[in-house]
Amino acid sequence: MVRLPLTETREHRQDILRIACASFVDDRRFHITPHCDPAVAAMVLEEWVRELDDVLVCFFRDRPVGFLALKETAPDSLFVHLAAVEERYRMAGAAMSLYAGAYRLARERGYKKLEGRISSRNTAVMNVYAAFGASFSEPRDIFLKEISHDA
Template structure:
């Protein structure tokens, strides 16, 4: 009897239905309290998901990660929020979501993509987030020390599409 591990098939879909976007956003963010524990911020992400370019990763029919993009200028789009269930971290889900979203942003004619996170060296969870964005090819643009408050300096990364 051979021991062959069955590989899971993860599917990335672009969602159009706004209520489905909100349901997925709520499901994933509520499962990630160490990153999205502030209720008001989490609810804003849920509300903001409507009318955005929204991508969801599914393991069979179960959403396991998502990201959505928000236009910040005529040539620039922002990776506004991204979440992947913790059990699926470091399995390529976030990377697959990003590459799918990057391709869609390029096809829509955007020239740049940006992302904001907490500056490296403040919280271990966000240090891993910074390293992830850097591994995708994002470059440091600017730090806004007070945008999110003194204890959460905002690092902005950018990338040409």
């Protein structure tokens, strides 16, 4: 299932940040104010990216086009902490390559579970998870509505 080349690295942080900022335009993890503010989200994402350890990076013609960061949550479990693919490379199999790489890495290192959280609105990633035989539980979406006090 790996269609594009992958490498596990601590490099390419600026590319990872660029991809993340373009991918998480309305993700409430990074938009911490009631209105989505790209400048605020970029600062939050910059901190997230800076704190990442090794990351799987997917390449198209030597250019980083996607990434996937894993974190150990238990001795037998890895968690997809942060992952994104440039929109124009999603149909090229970048996400499938990244998740296949994460699955292979988890298996090679002896983990029993590979877990992740996604919005139920993100059907593209749900389809990728389903292609790997994932089961879904506890769906959660966060909705934020600003209350107007104008009468």
